[in-house]
Amino acid sequence: MVKKKACVFISGAGSNLKALIKRSREYSFPINISCVISSTKKASGLSFAKIYKIPYYILNLDNQLNIESILIKLKEDNISLICLAGYMRILEKNFLDRFKGKIINIHPSLLPKYKGLNTFKRILKTKEKITGCTVHYVNKKLDTGRKILQKKIFITPNDNEKTLKYRVQQVEHKAYAEAIIRIYN
Numbered sequence: 001m002v003k004k005k006a007c008v009f010i011s012g013a014g015s016n017l018k019a020l021i022k023r024s025r026e027y028s029f030p031i032n033i034s035c036v037i038s039s040t041k042k043a044s045g046l047s048f049a050k051i052y053k054i055p056y057y058i059l060n061l062d063n064q065l066n067i068e069s070i071l072i073k074l075k076e077d078n079i080s081l082i083c084l085a086g087y088m089r090i091l092e093k094n095f096l097d098r099f100k101g102k103i104i105n106i107h108p109s110l111l112p113k114y115k116g117l118n119t120f121k122r123i124l125k126t127k128e129k130i131t132g133c134t135v136h137y138v139n140k141k142l143d144t145g146r147k148i149l150q151k152k153i154f155i156t157p158n159d160n161e162k163t164l165k166y167r168v169q170q171v172e173h174k175a176y177a178e179a180i181i182r183i184y185n
Contacts, residue, residue, distance in 0.1 A: 014045015016085035019173035135179035
């Protein structure tokens, strides 16, 4: 099986990155993670790139030459899919245009509800009964791209922001891989 090359963008702990790396090591999984890009050198998720010997790059958003060199590298490496996994930056129009239809994101809510940040706090404040995650294509508007897959969980009376985040992340780890399989089947 010839796997497609993918790149994962992170900003933090990298739990979805870790789950995707593990799945990408399976023979039948359609992608191989060729590189990791972080918006910060302090992202603890970079440890997974180091452990699994995956090249990684730090995106310096204040340096246009750095951004352009990473774009060129992604093109040269024939990256077929870019997975945003806790990447906390808005992608610029130029980048979105160059990789149109090849960028996906996972969001910790059942979109179109609760776009943007502070998702769990807002979900609990409105006393939702069900939440989950959405894997979707990225476009120029925040969290509005075409949905690939959604997974739901029930919210328990004992949930707080921390427990709800943990439970949704467990579902995200499965949903992201499932969405990638769906894209390539």
